[in-house]
Amino acid sequence: MIGRIVSCSLSVALALAVVPSVARAGAGGADTPDQARPVTGDSEEHNPYTGNPAAIEEGRKLWRKTGCYSCHGGVAEGGVGPSLVDDEWIYVPTDKTLFKTISEGRKGTVMVSWSKELKPDQIWKVIAYIRSLYQGDPKKIIW
Ligand code: HEC
Numbered sequence: 001m002i003g004r005i006v007s008c009s010l011s012v013a014l015a016l017a018v019v020p021s022v023a024r025a026g027a028g029g030a031d032t033p034d035q036a037r038p039v040t041g042d043s044e045e046h047n048p049y050t051g052n053p054a055a056i057e058e059g060r061k062l063w064r065k066t067g068c069y070s071c072h073g074g075v076a077e078g079g080v081g082p083s084l085v086d087d088e089w090i091y092v093p094t095d096k097t098l099f100k101t102i103s104e105g106r107k108g109t110v111m112v113s114w115s116k117e118l119k120p121d122q123i124w125k126v127i128a129y130i131r132s133l134y135q136g137d138p139k140k141i142i143w
Pocket of ligand 1: 066
């Protein structure tokens with residue numbers, strides 16, 4: 001009789017010990033900075049010009065004309081601004097995130113909004129140019 005009571009309360013104690021650690025693991029996984037980045041309601045989520053040679057060439061000209069090169073380098077190799085050709089990004093580099101970064105800028109940094117200089121169509125062409133310069137791991141391409 002006494003033996004049964006002891007083993008019963010033991011299993012309750014074990015169950016209680018397991019539950020909080022499961023809950024912690026679940027909460028931590030959902031809270032990475034990338035997923036926390038707000039997304040806009042834009043209908044266009046993907047660059048219509050990826051891999052399009054004419055658009056890439058236009059994007060290259062806009063890259064120079066607008067002055068992106070002064071911070072990111074002539075072929076986006078990095079400078080004052082980060083390199084855009086390797087696989088290290090501040091945020092997960094979806095087309096949408098790049099578009100938002102270029103059109104709205106990044107608050108609190110010298111990366112300002114370029115929506116006065118570049119129309120949405122032109123922003124996509126600049127992104128096509130940036131993508132054409134990529135030298136990181138091909139397996140990490142998500143665009
Ligand atoms: C005055 C310097 C400056 C200029 C000019 C500039 N940038 Fe930036 N850019 C930055 C900095 C600094 C960051 C990093 C912002 C941050 O910390 O989030 C950045 C970030 C970015 C990112 C995101 C990188 C990442 O890892 O998430 C992209 C894409 C980008 N710039 C594209 C452009 C394009 C396209 C232009 C031209 C239209 C441009 N930038 C002009 C300084 C500049």
